[in-house]
Amino acid sequence: MTVTRRAALAALVFAAVTGCSVFGGDGGTEPGERTVVLVTHDSFTMKQEVLDEFRASSGIRIDVRKSGDAGSLTNQLVLTKSSPLGDVAFGVDNTFADRALSADVFVPYRSPDADKGPSRYSIDDTDRLTAVDVGDVCVNADSAWFAGRGIPVPASYEDLADPKYKDLLVVQDPATSSPGLAFALGTVAHFGGDGWVNYWGKLLANGVKVTSGWEEAYTQDFSGSSGKGPRPLVVSYASSPAAEVGPDGKPRTSALLSTCFRQVEYAGVLTNAKHPDDARKVVDFLLSQPFQSNVAEQMFVYPAREDVPLPASWQGVAPQPSNPATLPEEVDQAWLITLWRTAMDR
Amino acid sequence: MVDHPVAHRHGPVTVPRRVGPAAGLFAVALIPLGFLAVFFAWPVLAILRLGLGAGVLTVLGDADTWRLVAFTLGQAAVSTVLALLAGLPVAFLLARTRLPGLGFVRVAVLVPFVLPTVVVGLAFRVLLPDGGVPAIVLANAFFNVAVVANTVAGLWSHVDRRSEDAARVLGASRSRTFAAVTLPALTPAVGSAAAIVFLFCATSFGVVLVLGGARHRTLETEIYLRTVELFDLPGAAALSLLQIGAVVAALAVGAAVRRRRETALALRGRAESARRPAGAEWAVVALAYGVVVLLLVPVLVLTLRSLSTSDGWSLAGYRALATTGTSGTLAISGVEAAANSLRAATDATVLAMTLGISASVVLVAMSRGRVRRGFVETMDAALMLPLGVSAVTVGFGYLITLDKLPGDLRTAPVLVPLAQALVVTPLVIRMVLPVLRAIDERLRSAAATLGAGPLRVWREVDLPLAGRSVLSAATFGFVVALGEFGATSFLARPDTTTLPVAIGRLISRPGALNNQMAYAACTLLMVVTVLAVVLVDRLRVPGVGEF
Numbered sequence: 001m002t003v004t005r006r007a008a009l010a011a012l013v014f015a016a017v018t019g020c021s022v023f024g025g026d027g028g029t030e031p032g033e034r035t036v037v038l039v040t041h042d043s044f045t046m047k048q049e050v051l052d053e054f055r056a057s058s059g060i061r062i063d064v065r066k067s068g069d070a071g072s073l074t075n076q077l078v079l080t081k082s083s084p085l086g087d088v089a090f091g092v093d094n095t096f097a098d099r100a101l102s103a104d105v106f107v108p109y110r111s112p113d114a115d116k117g118p119s120r121y122s123i124d125d126t127d128r129l130t131a132v133d134v135g136d137v138c139v140n141a142d143s144a145w146f147a148g149r150g151i152p153v154p155a156s157y158e159d160l161a162d163p164k165y166k167d168l169l170v171v172q173d174p175a176t177s178s179p180g181l182a183f184a185l186g187t188v189a190h191f192g193g194d195g196w197v198n199y200w201g202k203l204l205a206n207g208v209k210v211t212s213g214w215e216e217a218y219t220q221d222f223s224g225s226s227g228k229g230p231r232p233l234v235v236s237y238a239s240s241p242a243a244e245v246g247p248d249g250k251p252r253t254s255a256l257l258s259t260c261f262r263q264v265e266y267a268g269v270l271t272n273a274k275h276p277d278d279a280r281k282v283v284d285f286l287l288s289q290p291f292q293s294n295v296a297e298q299m300f301v302y303p304a305r306e307d308v309p310l311p312a313s314w315q316g317v318a319p320q321p322s323n324p325a326t327l328p329e330e331v332d333q334a335w336l337i338t339l340w341r342t343a344m345d346r
Numbered sequence: 347m348v349d350h351p352v353a354h355r356h357g358p359v360t361v362p363r364r365v366g367p368a369a370g371l372f373a374v375a376l377i378p379l380g381f382l383a384v385f386f387a388w389p390v391l392a393i394l395r396l397g398l399g400a401g402v403l404t405v406l407g408d409a410d411t412w413r414l415v416a417f418t419l420g421q422a423a424v425s426t427v428l429a430l431l432a433g434l435p436v437a438f439l440l441a442r443t444r445l446p447g448l449g450f451v452r453v454a455v456l457v458p459f460v461l462p463t464v465v466v467g468l469a470f471r472v473l474l475p476d477g478g479v480p481a482i483v484l485a486n487a488f489f490n491v492a493v494v495a496n497t498v499a500g501l502w503s504h505v506d507r508r509s510e511d512a513a514r515v516l517g518a519s520r521s522r523t524f525a526a527v528t529l530p531a532l533t534p535a536v537g538s539a540a541a542i543v544f545l546f547c548a549t550s551f552g553v554v555l556v557l558g559g560a561r562h563r564t565l566e567t568e569i570y571l572r573t574v575e576l577f578d579l580p581g582a583a584a585l586s587l588l589q590i591g592a593v594v595a596a597l598a599v600g601a602a603v604r605r606r607r608e609t610a611l612a613l614r615g616r617a618e619s620a621r622r623p624a625g626a627e628w629a630v631v632a633l634a635y636g637v638v639v640l641l642l643v644p645v646l647v648l649t650l651r652s653l654s655t656s657d658g659w660s661l662a663g664y665r666a667l668a669t670t671g672t673s674g675t676l677a678i679s680g681v682e683a684a685a686n687s688l689r690a691a692t693d694a695t696v697l698a699m700t701l702g703i704s705a706s707v708v709l710v711a712m713s714r715g716r717v718r719r720g721f722v723e724t725m726d727a728a729l730m731l732p733l734g735v736s737a738v739t740v741g742f743g744y745l746i747t748l749d750k751l752p753g754d755l756r757t758a759p760v761l762v763p764l765a766q767a768l769v770v771t772p773l774v775i776r777m778v779l780p781v782l783r784a785i786d787e788r789l790r791s792a793a794a795t796l797g798a799g800p801l802r803v804w805r806e807v808d809l810p811l812a813g814r815s816v817l818s819a820a821t822f823g824f825v826v827a828l829g830e831f832g833a834t835s836f837l838a839r840p841d842t843t844t845l846p847v848a849i850g851r852l853i854s855r856p857g858a859l860n861n862q863m864a865y866a867a868c869t870l871l872m873v874v875t876v877l878a879v880v881l882v883d884r885l886r887v888p889g890v891g892e893f
Contacts, residue, residue: 037757042851064839075573079742085757173559176555212559215468215854216467216471218856219853225856226862243860244856244857300856333575334576337576
């Protein structure tokens with residue numbers, strides 16, 4: 001008798017302590033307001049002020065749903081095409097765009113601002129995907145490490161396989177990491193369908209270390225991050241040096257601009273969206289000045305618009321690579337991973 | 347022969363069954379089974395069906411696939427043995443001794459379970475830079491010592507100590523007493539713990555990724571790759587079928603072991619069974635404390651990381667917890683994420699306790715009644731399956747099924763506690779069931795003879811005897827839900843982000859402060875866990891769990 005009463009009391013006390021549960025509240029929409037669901041990847045972040053401003057001016061509340069990385073997002077969109085998770089999607093990149101386009105996940109929409117830069121990155125002329133931002137995956141170097149030893153910082157893919165730079169590079173597995181996949185695609189673009197496997201054999205002989213994720217490689221094995229690892233070369237982003245600026249205002253790291261692979265991130269209105277009209281307005285918002293001028297600091301990528309300057313803290317520290325590799329035609333991921341694994345198992 | 351004297355003394359007693367409310371039992375059974383059907387069986391079958399085809403046979407015929415199976419099962423088996431070896435001394439310490447500082451041990455053992463696997467993987471990479479199989483196995487064991495310690499201690503603290511004392515008086519050595527008297531009595535709990543740990547290790551994902559580098563792969567990591575990155579659904583279906591097959595085989599072995607030992611025990615209150623250790627028992631106590639110290643090493647590594655910067659020691663990471671990180675990495679502050687974690691975990695625990703206890707009650711009632719043994723065991727195994735099936739398979743299954751339910755649950759916030767409950771419920775069952783099964787039927791019959799109705803019998807006999815296990819199941823379930831990462835990162839919105847998901851976000855960004863804040867958030871998560879466990883411990887008033 002006391003047992004049950006005590007248990008009920010305990011449950012009550014606990015519920016009171018932890019506050020009401022998630023069964024309680026919802027996002028809370030003002031009367032007369034519409035909601036558009038934006039399906040995106042885990043890396044999406046945007047200042048609340050920018051979202052609030054859009055909400056006030058358009059009467060549209062954007063409900064953000066994150067769905068893993070770009071690959072996971074694309075596959076989820078394909079699986080749910082007949083009953084989509086939202087109205088508009090952002091974050092499908094050039095690596096995965098083919099899969100989404102051949103499954104007809106997006107409907108055509110050309111935003112008025114597409115001519116201000118985004119159309120440079122168009123995949124085809126169907127207007128189903130609109131470029132929002134550009135990220136470049138490049139090898140990053142710990143400047144102090146090389147300066148301290150009087151060795152020049154390597155400059156090219158070929159340098160990375162040079163015995164002078166033995167045991168210095170850490171990369172990610174293309175099967176489990178998005179920058180890892182981008183870097184491998186860059187080697188395919190540079191060395192061609194026959195040469196790239198051979199190149200990975202040379203990297204292996206030169207002591208390349210492979211991790212599953214960016215976190216281990218960058219925060220732990222790389223000597224230029226706060227983890228102070230043993231290796232001064234790591235595959236990361238062209239923008240990463242902007243986050244490693246010392247108290248003196250000078251960057252501790254730099255990106256090797258001739259080892260870059262360009263990832264373009266797209267947005268589009270989903271097939272079978274419940275609110276297609278408002279979804280188009282959200283695509284316009286993603287290309288608007290306020291959003292575009294914040295993508296650099298919020299998501300560590302470069303804006304797709306031409307008329308948006310990079311933030312002051314990026315000037316000189318994280319310049320956008322001028323001539324990055326882009327996607328080689330018809331690269332099948334499963335093909336790439338199988339060959340890559342064969343090369344690395346030697 | 348004293349093979350299992352406890353059982354001989356009381357024997358399996360058959361009591362003429364009261365004309366029970368069979369319909370009521372059926373209704374109770376529908377709660378967990380219905381939940382399982384909607385939130386597990388339906389989504390998993392739907393996603394498997396999408397992939398079934400000729401591609402499945404190609405994958406099954408590949409020698410690489412079978413190497414994958416062998417490595418998955420092998421590492422899980424070794425990890426399970428390690429977790430048992432490390433967990434049993436701790437279980438003894440918690441259940442059988444009365445020493446100062448046991449509350450600390452109880453909490454310290456639970457802490458690893460809430461830590462995100464990525465972060466623990468990073469800590470193990472610091473301790474064992476070469477990584478590889480030893481690191482994977484140690485990290486898996488690190489997480490699962492708590493399962494063994496809690497599950498076994500729950501039963502152990504109620505097992506009548508007098509059988510052991512009798513064996514000693516009759517001249518049996520300490521080790522013989524343990525092997526012939528204690529261990530047989532504990533087998534149901536040890537078997538339960540081993541089954542759970544094996545399932546956890548066979549499906550362990552983050553640990554294998556971080557510590558295996560690109561070299562070591564398991565069924566779980568390959569299912570993830572094929573589902574999430576390659577969109578090779580036939581390949582994923584083939585591997586999922588193998589995974590389910592392996593899990594069912596492991597459960598069958600576990601059930602066979604338990605069947606030989608399942609029996610009524612003379613359960614006692616903890617006050618009677620705990621005392622100061624004597625003689626060689628001190629060696630076990632020392633071993634247990636050694637395990638606790640080892641468990642704290644990775645925790646210490648994380649704490650040190652939260653305090654160190656390129657320019658020396660600093661509390662900047664902790665100050666940052668009040669903010670949303672460098673240029674708003676998170677949508678909410680670290681402190682708000684902690685509050686979200688507590689809320690979601692509370693929901694999941696309440697749900698999982700309801701499901702787990704109703705399932706346990708039904709299973710016990712069925713085996714006491716005239717239900718065929720095979721049926722009971724099948725239901726028991728079915729309830730465990732969610733632990734052994736890839737989270738990705740379930741998650742992608744949700745995408746193509748749950749929109750058919752009213753309110754499109756796929757994107758509703760309630761899905762977070764629902765998905766967490768799927769993982770926590772089997773744990774609750776495995777912790778509560780061995781104790782309920784061990785309750786002497788004659789006590790229940792006596793109560794019934796004295797006029798108590800079935801509900802009254804539960805309240806007066808079963809609940810007090812199983813009280814301790816029910817409470818530790820609730821604590822443990824709460825801690826597991828607090829640390830849950832996979833389903834939550836999939837389902838939580840930016841403003842309902844939990845602490846483990848926030849840590850994952852912070853650690854995946856460049857910049858010293860983000861990194862430091864991630865480790866500080868780990869410390870916050872540990873502190874929140876400790877406070878929650880201590881709070882539940884305080885609620886453990888005299889009278890509950892004692893008889």
